[in-house]
Amino acid sequence: MAQTPGSEARTGLKLISPTAIYVILLLAVPLATVLMYSVMTGGRGNVSLPLTFENYTELASKSVYGYLLLKSLMVALIVTAITVLLAYPVAYFVSFHVKPERKSLWLFLITIPFWTSYIIRVSLWFVILGYDGVLDKTLMALGIMDTQLNFSSYGIPAIIFVLAHAYAPFAVLPIFVSLEKVDRSLLEAGQDLGESRWVTFLRVTLPLSMPGVIAAALIVFIPTVGDYVTPKLVGDGKQPLIANFIETQLLKLQDFPQGSAFAVVSMLMVAFVSVLFVLANKRFIGGQK
Amino acid sequence: MKKAPFLRSYTLFYLLFLYSPIILLPIFAFNDSKVVAFPLAGFTLDWFREMLSDQNLRIAAKNSLIIALSVASVSTILGIFAARASVRYRFPGKAPLMGLIMLPLVLPEMIIAMALLVVLLSLNVPLSLFTVIIGQVLITTPFAVAILTSAFQSLDKSLEEASMDLGETAWSTFRLIILPLVMPGIMASFLICFTISFDEFIISNFLGSGQPILSVYIFGQFRFPAKVPSMLALGTVLVCFSIILLGIAEYMRRRGIAKAGGKDSGGFL
Numbered sequence: 001m002a003q004t005p006g007s008e009a010r011t012g013l014k015l016i017s018p019t020a021i022y023v024i025l026l027l028a029v030p031l032a033t034v035l036m037y038s039v040m041t042g043g044r045g046n047v048s049l050p051l052t053f054e055n056y057t058e059l060a061s062k063s064v065y066g067y068l069l070l071k072s073l074m075v076a077l078i079v080t081a082i083t084v085l086l087a088y089p090v091a092y093f094v095s096f097h098v099k100p101e102r103k104s105l106w107l108f109l110i111t112i113p114f115w116t117s118y119i120i121r122v123s124l125w126f127v128i129l130g131y132d133g134v135l136d137k138t139l140m141a142l143g144i145m146d147t148q149l150n151f152s153s154y155g156i157p158a159i160i161f162v163l164a165h166a167y168a169p170f171a172v173l174p175i176f177v178s179l180e181k182v183d184r185s186l187l188e189a190g191q192d193l194g195e196s197r198w199v200t201f202l203r204v205t206l207p208l209s210m211p212g213v214i215a216a217a218l219i220v221f222i223p224t225v226g227d228y229v230t231p232k233l234v235g236d237g238k239q240p241l242i243a244n245f246i247e248t249q250l251l252k253l254q255d256f257p258q259g260s261a262f263a264v265v266s267m268l269m270v271a272f273v274s275v276l277f278v279l280a281n282k283r284f285i286g287g288q289k
Numbered sequence: 290m291k292k293a294p295f296l297r298s299y300t301l302f303y304l305l306f307l308y309s310p311i312i313l314l315p316i317f318a319f320n321d322s323k324v325v326a327f328p329l330a331g332f333t334l335d336w337f338r339e340m341l342s343d344q345n346l347r348i349a350a351k352n353s354l355i356i357a358l359s360v361a362s363v364s365t366i367l368g369i370f371a372a373r374a375s376v377r378y379r380f381p382g383k384a385p386l387m388g389l390i391m392l393p394l395v396l397p398e399m400i401i402a403m404a405l406l407v408v409l410l411s412l413n414v415p416l417s418l419f420t421v422i423i424g425q426v427l428i429t430t431p432f433a434v435a436i437l438t439s440a441f442q443s444l445d446k447s448l449e450e451a452s453m454d455l456g457e458t459a460w461s462t463f464r465l466i467i468l469p470l471v472m473p474g475i476m477a478s479f480l481i482c483f484t485i486s487f488d489e490f491i492i493s494n495f496l497g498s499g500q501p502i503l504s505v506y507i508f509g510q511f512r513f514p515a516k517v518p519s520m521l522a523l524g525t526v527l528v529c530f531s532i533i534l535l536g537i538a539e540y541m542r543r544r545g546i547a548k549a550g551g552k553d554s555g556g557f558l
Binding site for chain 1: 367375394395423484490
Protein backbone atom coordinates (compact mmCIF):
# COMPACT_ATOMS: atom_id res chain seq x y z
CA MET A 1 0.00 0.00 0.00
CA ALA A 2 3.02 2.30 -0.20
CA GLN A 3 2.10 5.45 -2.04
CA THR A 4 4.75 7.87 -3.16
CA PRO A 5 4.15 11.42 -1.96
CA GLY A 6 3.93 12.54 -5.60
CA SER A 7 1.13 10.16 -6.50
CA GLU A 8 -0.70 10.95 -3.26
CA ALA A 9 -0.57 14.65 -4.08
CA ARG A 10 -1.85 13.99 -7.58
CA THR A 11 -4.74 11.81 -6.40
CA GLY A 12 -5.67 14.39 -3.78
CA LEU A 13 -5.63 17.27 -6.24
CA LYS A 14 -7.60 15.29 -8.79
CA LEU A 15 -10.18 14.44 -6.15
CA ILE A 16 -10.65 17.98 -4.91
CA SER A 17 -10.59 19.55 -8.39
CA PRO A 18 -14.37 19.61 -9.11
CA THR A 19 -15.11 21.46 -5.87
CA ALA A 20 -12.02 23.64 -6.19
CA ILE A 21 -12.80 24.67 -9.78
CA TYR A 22 -16.37 25.47 -8.78
CA VAL A 23 -15.40 27.80 -5.93
CA ILE A 24 -12.57 29.41 -7.89
CA LEU A 25 -14.84 30.27 -10.82
CA LEU A 26 -17.93 31.24 -8.86
CA LEU A 27 -16.49 32.66 -5.65
CA ALA A 28 -12.86 33.71 -6.07
CA VAL A 29 -13.35 35.27 -9.52
CA PRO A 30 -16.45 37.29 -8.50
CA LEU A 31 -14.74 38.54 -5.33
CA ALA A 32 -11.69 39.52 -7.38
CA THR A 33 -14.00 41.33 -9.83
CA VAL A 34 -15.54 43.35 -7.02
CA LEU A 35 -12.06 44.23 -5.82
CA MET A 36 -11.11 45.32 -9.34
CA TYR A 37 -14.30 47.35 -9.87
CA SER A 38 -13.66 49.18 -6.63
CA VAL A 39 -10.60 50.90 -8.15
CA MET A 40 -12.23 51.74 -11.49
CA THR A 41 -14.17 54.74 -12.72
CA GLY A 42 -17.70 54.58 -14.03
CA GLY A 43 -21.27 55.59 -13.60
CA ARG A 44 -24.62 54.00 -14.18
CA GLY A 45 -24.16 50.33 -14.92
CA ASN A 46 -20.70 50.49 -16.48
CA VAL A 47 -17.09 50.56 -15.39
CA SER A 48 -14.05 51.83 -17.21
CA LEU A 49 -10.42 52.76 -16.82
CA PRO A 50 -8.44 54.63 -15.57
CA LEU A 51 -7.76 53.02 -12.24
CA THR A 52 -8.42 55.31 -9.31
CA PHE A 53 -8.65 55.37 -5.56
CA GLU A 54 -11.35 58.02 -5.74
CA ASN A 55 -14.07 55.58 -4.67
CA TYR A 56 -12.22 54.97 -1.43
CA THR A 57 -11.48 58.63 -0.78
CA GLU A 58 -15.16 59.33 -1.38
CA LEU A 59 -16.02 56.71 1.26
CA ALA A 60 -13.62 58.29 3.72
CA SER A 61 -14.76 61.86 3.04
CA LYS A 62 -18.52 61.48 3.36
CA SER A 63 -19.68 60.86 6.89
CA VAL A 64 -22.81 58.98 5.75
CA TYR A 65 -20.71 55.92 4.86
CA GLY A 66 -18.77 55.91 8.09
CA TYR A 67 -21.98 56.38 10.08
CA LEU A 68 -23.60 53.45 8.28
CA LEU A 69 -20.65 51.13 8.84
CA LEU A 70 -20.41 52.13 12.48
CA LYS A 71 -24.16 51.72 13.02
CA SER A 72 -24.13 48.24 11.48
CA LEU A 73 -21.08 47.32 13.53
CA MET A 74 -22.68 48.51 16.77
CA VAL A 75 -25.95 46.68 16.04
CA ALA A 76 -24.07 43.47 15.25
CA LEU A 77 -21.86 43.75 18.35
CA ILE A 78 -24.80 44.45 20.67
CA VAL A 79 -26.75 41.53 19.17
CA THR A 80 -23.67 39.32 19.58
CA ALA A 81 -23.20 40.30 23.22
CA ILE A 82 -26.88 39.76 24.09
CA THR A 83 -27.03 36.44 22.26
CA VAL A 84 -23.88 35.04 23.86
CA LEU A 85 -24.81 36.20 27.38
CA LEU A 86 -28.29 34.69 27.11
CA ALA A 87 -26.98 31.45 25.59
CA TYR A 88 -24.21 30.75 28.11
CA PRO A 89 -26.43 29.64 31.02
CA VAL A 90 -28.41 27.44 28.65
CA ALA A 91 -25.27 25.71 27.33
CA TYR A 92 -24.02 25.40 30.93
CA PHE A 93 -27.27 23.83 32.06
CA VAL A 94 -27.31 21.28 29.23
CA SER A 95 -23.65 20.40 29.72
CA PHE A 96 -23.57 20.18 33.52
CA HIS A 97 -27.08 19.44 34.68
CA VAL A 98 -28.62 17.20 32.03
CA LYS A 99 -28.11 13.44 31.98
CA PRO A 100 -25.74 12.43 29.11
CA GLU A 101 -28.41 10.43 27.30
CA ARG A 102 -30.82 13.36 27.38
CA LYS A 103 -28.36 15.96 26.04
CA SER A 104 -29.05 15.28 22.36
CA LEU A 105 -32.75 15.81 22.93
CA TRP A 106 -32.20 19.21 24.57
CA LEU A 107 -29.83 20.30 21.80
CA PHE A 108 -32.32 19.14 19.22
CA LEU A 109 -35.06 21.23 20.90
CA ILE A 110 -32.77 24.26 20.90
CA THR A 111 -31.76 23.89 17.24
CA ILE A 112 -35.23 23.29 15.74
CA PRO A 113 -36.20 26.99 15.66
CA PHE A 114 -32.96 27.73 13.82
CA TRP A 115 -33.83 25.27 11.06
CA THR A 116 -37.31 26.64 10.55
CA SER A 117 -37.65 29.30 7.91
CA TYR A 118 -35.77 32.43 8.84
CA ILE A 119 -38.08 34.54 6.67
CA ILE A 120 -41.12 33.26 8.52
CA ARG A 121 -39.57 33.86 11.94
CA VAL A 122 -38.64 37.45 11.11
CA SER A 123 -41.96 38.13 9.36
CA LEU A 124 -43.76 36.77 12.43
CA TRP A 125 -42.08 39.39 14.59
CA PHE A 126 -43.31 41.94 12.10
CA VAL A 127 -46.84 40.58 12.54
CA ILE A 128 -46.46 40.56 16.31
CA LEU A 129 -44.69 43.87 16.92
CA GLY A 130 -45.78 45.97 13.96
CA TYR A 131 -48.54 48.56 13.64
CA ASP A 132 -51.87 46.78 14.16
CA GLY A 133 -49.81 43.80 15.30
CA VAL A 134 -50.76 40.95 17.62
CA LEU A 135 -49.14 42.63 20.62
CA ASP A 136 -50.81 46.01 20.19
CA LYS A 137 -54.23 44.62 19.30
CA THR A 138 -54.18 42.16 22.16
CA LEU A 139 -53.14 44.81 24.67
CA MET A 140 -55.86 47.12 23.39
CA ALA A 141 -58.53 44.42 23.32
CA LEU A 142 -57.72 43.56 26.93
CA GLY A 143 -57.95 47.23 27.82
CA ILE A 144 -54.35 47.42 29.06
CA MET A 145 -53.39 50.07 26.55
CA ASP A 146 -55.43 52.54 24.57
CA THR A 147 -52.80 53.54 21.99
CA GLN A 148 -50.64 51.43 19.73
CA LEU A 149 -47.21 50.67 21.12
CA ASN A 150 -45.97 49.88 17.59
CA PHE A 151 -42.64 48.53 18.83
CA SER A 152 -41.44 47.71 15.35
CA SER A 153 -41.25 51.40 14.50
CA TYR A 154 -38.66 51.84 17.22
CA GLY A 155 -36.04 51.18 14.56
CA ILE A 156 -32.72 50.06 15.92
CA PRO A 157 -33.95 48.54 19.24
CA ALA A 158 -36.55 46.52 17.33
CA ILE A 159 -33.92 45.34 14.84
CA ILE A 160 -31.61 44.33 17.70
CA PHE A 161 -34.40 42.43 19.44
CA VAL A 162 -35.43 40.48 16.34
CA LEU A 163 -31.84 39.68 15.33
CA ALA A 164 -31.00 38.51 18.85
CA HIS A 165 -33.94 36.15 18.65
CA ALA A 166 -33.14 34.96 15.12
CA TYR A 167 -29.53 34.02 15.86
CA ALA A 168 -29.95 32.82 19.45
CA PRO A 169 -29.68 29.07 18.75
CA PHE A 170 -26.38 29.63 16.91
CA ALA A 171 -24.67 30.61 20.12
CA VAL A 172 -25.63 27.66 22.32
CA LEU A 173 -23.88 24.89 20.38
CA PRO A 174 -20.26 26.15 20.33
CA ILE A 175 -20.42 27.08 24.02
CA PHE A 176 -21.90 23.68 24.82
CA VAL A 177 -19.12 21.90 22.91
CA SER A 178 -16.39 23.77 24.81
CA LEU A 179 -18.11 23.15 28.16
CA GLU A 180 -18.29 19.45 27.39
CA LYS A 181 -14.49 19.43 27.03
CA VAL A 182 -13.92 20.88 30.51
CA ASP A 183 -12.28 18.21 32.64
CA ARG A 184 -14.75 17.56 35.47
CA SER A 185 -11.96 16.45 37.84
CA LEU A 186 -10.54 20.00 37.74
CA LEU A 187 -13.81 21.27 39.18
CA GLU A 188 -13.78 18.67 41.94
CA ALA A 189 -10.18 19.58 42.70
CA GLY A 190 -11.13 23.25 42.95
CA GLN A 191 -13.94 22.49 45.37
CA ASP A 192 -11.86 20.02 47.37
CA LEU A 193 -9.32 22.79 47.86
CA GLY A 194 -12.01 24.91 49.44
CA GLU A 195 -13.11 27.16 46.60
CA SER A 196 -16.79 27.94 46.47
CA ARG A 197 -18.74 26.74 43.48
CA TRP A 198 -19.01 30.25 42.11
CA VAL A 199 -15.25 30.90 42.42
CA THR A 200 -14.51 27.55 40.77
CA PHE A 201 -16.77 28.59 37.91
CA LEU A 202 -15.03 31.95 37.50
CA ARG A 203 -11.49 30.58 37.76
CA VAL A 204 -11.79 27.23 35.99
CA THR A 205 -14.95 26.69 33.94
CA LEU A 206 -15.35 30.14 32.44
CA PRO A 207 -11.73 30.52 31.19
CA LEU A 208 -11.74 26.97 29.81
CA SER A 209 -14.96 27.62 27.90
CA MET A 210 -13.79 30.90 26.37
CA PRO A 211 -12.89 29.32 23.00
CA GLY A 212 -16.54 28.29 22.66
CA VAL A 213 -17.72 31.76 23.67
CA ILE A 214 -15.51 33.36 21.03
CA ALA A 215 -16.65 30.86 18.40
CA ALA A 216 -20.26 31.62 19.31
CA ALA A 217 -19.60 35.35 19.05
CA LEU A 218 -18.13 34.90 15.57
CA ILE A 219 -20.97 32.67 14.40
CA VAL A 220 -23.51 35.29 15.48
CA PHE A 221 -21.55 38.39 14.46
CA ILE A 222 -20.90 37.49 10.81
CA PRO A 223 -24.47 36.86 9.67
CA THR A 224 -25.94 39.69 11.76
CA VAL A 225 -23.58 42.33 10.40
CA GLY A 226 -24.69 41.37 6.89
CA ASP A 227 -28.37 40.84 7.61
CA TYR A 228 -30.72 42.16 4.96
CA VAL A 229 -34.24 41.04 5.85
CA THR A 230 -34.64 42.30 9.40
CA PRO A 231 -33.80 45.98 8.82
CA LYS A 232 -36.06 45.90 5.79
CA LEU A 233 -39.08 44.42 7.58
CA VAL A 234 -38.83 45.34 11.22
CA GLY A 235 -37.10 48.70 11.14
CA ASP A 236 -39.75 49.96 8.71
CA GLY A 237 -36.93 50.07 6.16
CA LYS A 238 -35.84 53.38 7.65
CA GLN A 239 -32.72 52.03 9.28
CA PRO A 240 -30.71 50.45 6.46
CA LEU A 241 -27.68 48.41 7.48
CA ILE A 242 -24.70 47.39 5.35
CA ALA A 243 -26.53 44.85 3.19
CA ASN A 244 -29.43 47.19 2.40
CA PHE A 245 -27.00 49.94 1.52
CA ILE A 246 -25.01 47.69 -0.82
CA GLU A 247 -28.29 46.85 -2.55
CA THR A 248 -29.09 50.53 -3.02
CA GLN A 249 -25.65 51.34 -4.39
CA LEU A 250 -25.20 48.37 -6.68
CA LEU A 251 -28.72 47.68 -7.89
CA LYS A 252 -30.77 50.83 -7.54
CA LEU A 253 -28.10 53.43 -8.32
CA GLN A 254 -26.12 50.95 -10.46
CA ASP A 255 -22.95 52.60 -9.21
CA PHE A 256 -20.68 49.58 -9.58
CA PRO A 257 -17.35 51.17 -8.61
CA GLN A 258 -18.69 52.97 -5.53
CA GLY A 259 -20.82 50.02 -4.47
CA SER A 260 -17.88 47.66 -4.90
CA ALA A 261 -15.64 49.90 -2.82
CA PHE A 262 -18.28 49.94 -0.08
CA ALA A 263 -18.59 46.14 -0.26
CA VAL A 264 -14.81 45.77 0.00
CA VAL A 265 -14.62 48.11 3.00
CA SER A 266 -17.44 46.30 4.80
CA MET A 267 -15.77 42.97 4.05
CA LEU A 268 -12.52 44.32 5.53
CA MET A 269 -14.40 45.56 8.58
CA VAL A 270 -15.98 42.13 9.16
CA ALA A 271 -12.60 40.45 8.64
CA PHE A 272 -10.91 42.91 11.03
CA VAL A 273 -13.42 42.32 13.83
CA SER A 274 -13.28 38.56 13.25
CA VAL A 275 -9.48 38.60 13.50
CA LEU A 276 -9.78 40.57 16.75
CA PHE A 277 -12.08 37.88 18.13
CA VAL A 278 -9.65 35.14 17.10
CA LEU A 279 -6.66 37.01 18.57
CA ALA A 280 -8.57 37.54 21.82
CA ASN A 281 -9.12 33.82 21.88
CA LYS A 282 -5.43 32.99 21.28
CA ARG A 283 -4.45 35.34 24.05
CA PHE A 284 -6.91 33.67 26.34
CA ILE A 285 -5.56 30.22 25.59
CA GLY A 286 -2.02 31.57 25.98
CA GLY A 287 -2.88 33.11 29.35
CA GLN A 288 -3.93 29.70 30.64
CA LYS A 289 -0.47 28.23 30.69
CA MET B 290 -26.30 15.35 38.24
CA LYS B 291 -26.98 18.10 40.71
CA LYS B 292 -30.33 19.76 40.58
CA ALA B 293 -30.21 23.36 39.46
CA PRO B 294 -33.76 24.70 39.67
CA PHE B 295 -32.80 28.24 38.71
CA LEU B 296 -30.79 27.24 35.63
CA ARG B 297 -33.47 24.80 34.64
CA SER B 298 -36.25 27.35 34.72
CA TYR B 299 -34.04 29.86 32.94
CA THR B 300 -33.45 27.33 30.16
CA LEU B 301 -37.16 26.61 29.90
CA PHE B 302 -37.84 30.36 29.60
CA TYR B 303 -35.16 30.60 26.96
CA LEU B 304 -36.81 27.81 24.98
CA LEU B 305 -40.15 29.54 25.36
CA PHE B 306 -38.58 32.75 24.00
CA LEU B 307 -37.06 30.82 21.06
CA TYR B 308 -40.36 29.19 20.23
CA SER B 309 -42.66 32.12 20.98
CA PRO B 310 -43.22 33.33 17.41
CA ILE B 311 -43.41 29.77 16.06
CA ILE B 312 -46.07 28.80 18.62
CA LEU B 313 -48.28 31.56 17.20
CA LEU B 314 -48.22 29.91 13.75
CA PRO B 315 -50.68 27.06 14.40
CA ILE B 316 -52.73 29.17 16.83
CA PHE B 317 -53.59 31.85 14.27
CA ALA B 318 -53.52 29.54 11.24
CA PHE B 319 -56.65 27.86 12.62
CA ASN B 320 -58.17 31.06 13.99
CA ASP B 321 -61.42 32.11 12.34
CA SER B 322 -60.64 35.80 11.89
CA LYS B 323 -58.85 38.01 9.41
CA VAL B 324 -57.45 39.89 12.37
CA VAL B 325 -54.38 38.31 13.89
CA ALA B 326 -54.88 39.03 17.58
CA PHE B 327 -56.05 37.53 20.87
CA PRO B 328 -58.72 36.68 21.97
CA LEU B 329 -59.21 33.88 19.44
CA ALA B 330 -62.37 33.78 17.35
CA GLY B 331 -62.97 30.07 16.77
CA PHE B 332 -61.67 27.24 14.63
CA THR B 333 -61.43 27.26 10.82
CA LEU B 334 -59.59 25.54 7.97
CA ASP B 335 -60.26 28.44 5.57
CA TRP B 336 -56.69 29.70 5.64
CA PHE B 337 -55.37 26.32 4.60
CA ARG B 338 -57.94 26.24 1.78
CA GLU B 339 -56.92 29.71 0.68
CA MET B 340 -53.27 28.65 0.76
CA LEU B 341 -53.94 25.56 -1.36
CA SER B 342 -55.86 27.51 -3.99
CA ASP B 343 -53.16 30.17 -4.39
CA GLN B 344 -51.80 29.63 -7.90
CA ASN B 345 -48.66 31.77 -7.46
CA LEU B 346 -47.86 29.98 -4.27
CA ARG B 347 -47.91 26.66 -6.12
CA ILE B 348 -45.48 27.93 -8.73
CA ALA B 349 -43.21 29.33 -6.02
CA ALA B 350 -43.29 26.05 -4.10
CA LYS B 351 -42.47 24.08 -7.25
CA ASN B 352 -39.56 26.40 -8.08
CA SER B 353 -38.24 26.15 -4.53
CA LEU B 354 -38.40 22.37 -4.67
CA ILE B 355 -36.50 22.30 -7.97
CA ILE B 356 -33.87 24.64 -6.55
CA ALA B 357 -33.51 22.85 -3.22
CA LEU B 358 -33.24 19.38 -4.77
CA SER B 359 -30.61 20.56 -7.27
CA VAL B 360 -28.66 22.51 -4.67
CA ALA B 361 -28.68 19.61 -2.20
CA SER B 362 -27.50 17.14 -4.87
CA VAL B 363 -24.76 19.34 -6.32
CA SER B 364 -23.36 20.52 -3.00
CA THR B 365 -23.40 17.03 -1.50
CA ILE B 366 -21.46 15.68 -4.49
CA LEU B 367 -19.00 18.60 -4.35
CA GLY B 368 -18.81 18.01 -0.59
CA ILE B 369 -17.93 14.34 -1.05
CA PHE B 370 -15.01 15.22 -3.34
CA ALA B 371 -13.64 17.91 -1.03
CA ALA B 372 -14.17 16.03 2.24
CA ARG B 373 -12.65 12.80 0.93
CA ALA B 374 -9.64 14.64 -0.51
CA SER B 375 -9.01 16.62 2.66
CA VAL B 376 -9.40 13.69 5.06
CA ARG B 377 -7.47 11.07 3.11
CA TYR B 378 -4.75 12.86 1.11
CA ARG B 379 -2.01 15.39 1.56
CA PHE B 380 -1.45 17.66 -1.42
CA PRO B 381 -0.02 21.10 -2.16
CA GLY B 382 -2.40 24.02 -1.80
CA LYS B 383 -4.75 22.05 0.46
CA ALA B 384 -5.12 24.71 3.15
CA PRO B 385 -5.90 27.63 0.80
CA LEU B 386 -8.28 25.52 -1.31
CA MET B 387 -10.19 24.24 1.71
CA GLY B 388 -10.18 27.79 3.07
CA LEU B 389 -11.77 29.08 -0.12
CA ILE B 390 -14.39 26.32 -0.09
CA MET B 391 -15.32 27.12 3.54
CA LEU B 392 -15.10 30.92 3.03
CA PRO B 393 -18.88 31.50 2.61
CA LEU B 394 -19.30 30.50 6.26
CA VAL B 395 -17.46 33.65 7.35
CA LEU B 396 -18.53 36.03 4.59
CA PRO B 397 -21.78 38.01 4.73
CA GLU B 398 -24.12 36.35 2.24
CA MET B 399 -25.04 39.69 0.69
CA ILE B 400 -21.45 40.16 -0.46
CA ILE B 401 -21.33 36.74 -2.12
CA ALA B 402 -24.65 37.41 -3.82
CA MET B 403 -23.60 40.86 -5.05
CA ALA B 404 -20.17 39.71 -6.27
CA LEU B 405 -21.76 36.91 -8.26
CA LEU B 406 -24.50 39.21 -9.53
CA VAL B 407 -22.01 41.81 -10.75
CA VAL B 408 -20.14 39.14 -12.74
CA LEU B 409 -23.33 37.61 -14.15
CA LEU B 410 -24.58 41.03 -15.24
CA SER B 411 -21.24 41.89 -16.86
CA LEU B 412 -21.31 38.62 -18.80
CA ASN B 413 -24.94 39.22 -19.79
CA VAL B 414 -26.03 35.92 -18.23
CA PRO B 415 -29.84 36.05 -17.88
CA LEU B 416 -31.00 35.56 -14.29
CA SER B 417 -33.05 32.42 -13.75
CA LEU B 418 -33.59 29.52 -11.38
CA PHE B 419 -30.26 28.23 -12.65
CA THR B 420 -28.36 31.29 -11.39
CA VAL B 421 -30.07 30.90 -8.01
CA ILE B 422 -28.90 27.29 -7.89
CA ILE B 423 -25.26 28.05 -8.67
CA GLY B 424 -25.26 30.82 -6.06
CA GLN B 425 -26.88 28.76 -3.32
CA VAL B 426 -24.47 25.87 -3.90
CA LEU B 427 -21.68 28.19 -2.72
CA ILE B 428 -23.55 28.75 0.55
CA THR B 429 -24.50 25.13 1.25
CA THR B 430 -21.26 23.39 0.18
CA PRO B 431 -19.35 24.36 3.39
CA PHE B 432 -22.10 22.67 5.44
CA ALA B 433 -21.89 19.56 3.25
CA VAL B 434 -18.09 19.49 3.61
CA ALA B 435 -18.29 19.87 7.40
CA ILE B 436 -20.80 17.02 7.80
CA LEU B 437 -19.04 14.74 5.32
CA THR B 438 -15.59 15.42 6.77
CA SER B 439 -16.70 14.02 10.11
CA ALA B 440 -18.27 11.05 8.30
CA PHE B 441 -15.03 10.29 6.43
CA GLN B 442 -12.94 10.84 9.57
CA SER B 443 -14.77 8.13 11.46
CA LEU B 444 -13.87 5.57 8.77
CA ASP B 445 -11.38 2.88 9.72
CA LYS B 446 -8.54 3.06 7.21
CA SER B 447 -7.71 -0.65 7.66
CA LEU B 448 -11.05 -1.64 6.06
CA GLU B 449 -10.00 0.14 2.92
CA GLU B 450 -6.52 -1.43 2.98
CA ALA B 451 -7.99 -4.88 3.48
CA SER B 452 -10.22 -4.41 0.46
CA MET B 453 -7.31 -3.28 -1.69
CA ASP B 454 -5.21 -6.24 -0.47
CA LEU B 455 -8.04 -8.56 -1.49
CA GLY B 456 -7.74 -7.29 -5.03
CA GLU B 457 -10.41 -4.64 -5.33
CA THR B 458 -9.57 -1.51 -7.31
CA ALA B 459 -9.64 1.96 -5.77
CA TRP B 460 -13.04 2.68 -7.37
CA SER B 461 -14.67 -0.61 -6.37
CA THR B 462 -13.34 -0.16 -2.82
CA PHE B 463 -14.91 3.27 -2.74
CA ARG B 464 -18.20 1.99 -4.07
CA LEU B 465 -18.42 -1.22 -2.02
CA ILE B 466 -16.79 -0.27 1.28
CA ILE B 467 -16.53 3.48 1.78
CA LEU B 468 -19.76 4.69 0.22
CA PRO B 469 -22.06 2.44 2.26
CA LEU B 470 -20.24 3.43 5.47
CA VAL B 471 -20.55 7.17 4.85
CA MET B 472 -24.09 6.88 3.43
CA PRO B 473 -25.74 8.25 6.61
CA GLY B 474 -23.42 11.27 6.39
CA ILE B 475 -24.39 11.76 2.75
CA MET B 476 -28.08 11.61 3.61
CA ALA B 477 -27.63 14.08 6.49
CA SER B 478 -25.69 16.44 4.23
CA PHE B 479 -28.38 16.23 1.56
CA LEU B 480 -31.19 16.97 3.99
CA ILE B 481 -29.41 19.87 5.67
CA CYS B 482 -28.40 21.46 2.35
CA PHE B 483 -32.00 21.00 1.19
CA THR B 484 -33.35 22.77 4.27
CA ILE B 485 -30.88 25.66 4.02
CA SER B 486 -31.63 26.13 0.33
CA PHE B 487 -35.38 25.98 0.87
CA ASP B 488 -35.20 28.78 3.45
CA GLU B 489 -32.56 30.86 1.71
CA PHE B 490 -33.64 34.39 0.87
CA ILE B 491 -30.85 36.74 -0.25
CA ILE B 492 -29.60 34.77 -3.25
CA SER B 493 -33.14 33.74 -4.25
CA ASN B 494 -34.13 37.39 -4.18
CA PHE B 495 -31.22 38.91 -6.05
CA LEU B 496 -30.16 36.17 -8.47
CA GLY B 497 -33.69 35.04 -9.31
CA SER B 498 -34.87 38.00 -11.42
CA GLY B 499 -38.28 38.12 -9.80
CA GLN B 500 -39.12 34.45 -10.41
CA PRO B 501 -41.54 33.31 -7.73
CA ILE B 502 -39.49 31.43 -5.15
CA LEU B 503 -41.08 30.45 -1.85
CA SER B 504 -38.96 32.52 0.55
CA VAL B 505 -39.20 35.61 -1.66
CA TYR B 506 -42.93 35.09 -2.11
CA ILE B 507 -43.51 34.76 1.65
CA PHE B 508 -41.46 37.91 2.29
CA GLY B 509 -43.65 39.83 -0.15
CA GLN B 510 -46.99 38.51 1.11
CA PHE B 511 -46.45 39.37 4.76
CA ARG B 512 -46.78 43.05 3.86
CA PHE B 513 -50.45 42.64 2.99
CA PRO B 514 -52.46 42.20 6.21
CA ALA B 515 -55.19 40.29 4.32
CA LYS B 516 -52.64 37.69 3.22
CA VAL B 517 -51.13 37.13 6.65
CA PRO B 518 -53.48 34.37 7.92
CA SER B 519 -52.89 32.17 4.86
CA MET B 520 -49.15 32.79 5.20
CA LEU B 521 -49.41 31.60 8.80
CA ALA B 522 -51.08 28.43 7.51
CA LEU B 523 -48.21 28.00 5.06
CA GLY B 524 -45.72 28.62 7.88
CA THR B 525 -47.40 25.91 9.96
CA VAL B 526 -47.00 23.43 7.11
CA LEU B 527 -43.36 24.43 6.53
CA VAL B 528 -42.44 24.14 10.20
CA CYS B 529 -43.87 20.61 10.38
CA PHE B 530 -42.01 19.81 7.19
CA SER B 531 -38.64 21.04 8.58
CA ILE B 532 -39.12 19.19 11.85
CA ILE B 533 -39.74 15.94 9.97
CA LEU B 534 -36.72 16.46 7.70
CA LEU B 535 -34.49 17.32 10.66
CA GLY B 536 -35.72 14.32 12.59
CA ILE B 537 -34.68 12.12 9.66
CA ALA B 538 -31.30 13.90 9.38
CA GLU B 539 -30.63 13.46 13.09
CA TYR B 540 -31.59 9.78 12.92
CA MET B 541 -29.22 9.27 9.97
CA ARG B 542 -26.40 11.03 11.79
CA ARG B 543 -26.81 8.87 14.88
CA ARG B 544 -27.00 5.71 12.84
CA GLY B 545 -23.82 6.73 11.01
CA ILE B 546 -21.97 7.26 14.28
CA ALA B 547 -23.25 3.96 15.65
CA LYS B 548 -22.18 2.17 12.45
CA ALA B 549 -18.66 3.55 12.64
CA GLY B 550 -18.53 2.64 16.33
CA GLY B 551 -18.06 6.24 17.51
CA LYS B 552 -19.51 8.16 20.42
CA ASP B 553 -22.32 10.65 20.05
CA SER B 554 -20.96 14.12 20.58
CA GLY B 555 -24.30 15.76 19.87
CA GLY B 556 -25.62 18.45 17.57
CA PHE B 557 -25.37 19.42 13.95
CA LEU B 558 -22.87 22.20 13.55
